[in-house]
Amino acid sequence: GSVNSAVGTGVASTDTITWTPSGSIKGLTGYNPSTAQLQITPYPTAGYVNFDVCNPTSGAIVPGAVTLNWRVVR
Numbered sequence: 001g002s003v004n005s006a007v008g009t010g011v012a013s014t015d016t017i018t019w020t021p022s023g024s025i026k027g028l029t030g031y032n033p034s035t036a037q038l039q040i041t042p043y044p045t046a047g048y049v050n051f052d053v054c055n056p057t058s059g060a061i062v063p064g065a066v067t068l069n070w071r072v073v074r
Helices: none
Strands: 002-007 016-021 037-046 046-052 066-074
Touching: 016 037, 037 066, 046 066
Parallel strands: none
Antiparallel strands: 002 046, 016 066, 037 046
């Protein structure tokens, strides 16, 4: 999968990221549970929030664009 990162001033690798999409993603390619199940996993690094997009299937998936809202909790 790919990693998407955003600058998060003051983020530490020990922080927790909470997130939600900005709208329903079930109609987007790659995120509809009945056709594909891409997984989004967040993790912090110093100064950044990162989101892994993983494809656990054996097929290729070109995902639709998703906007994520996120918050860092310490």
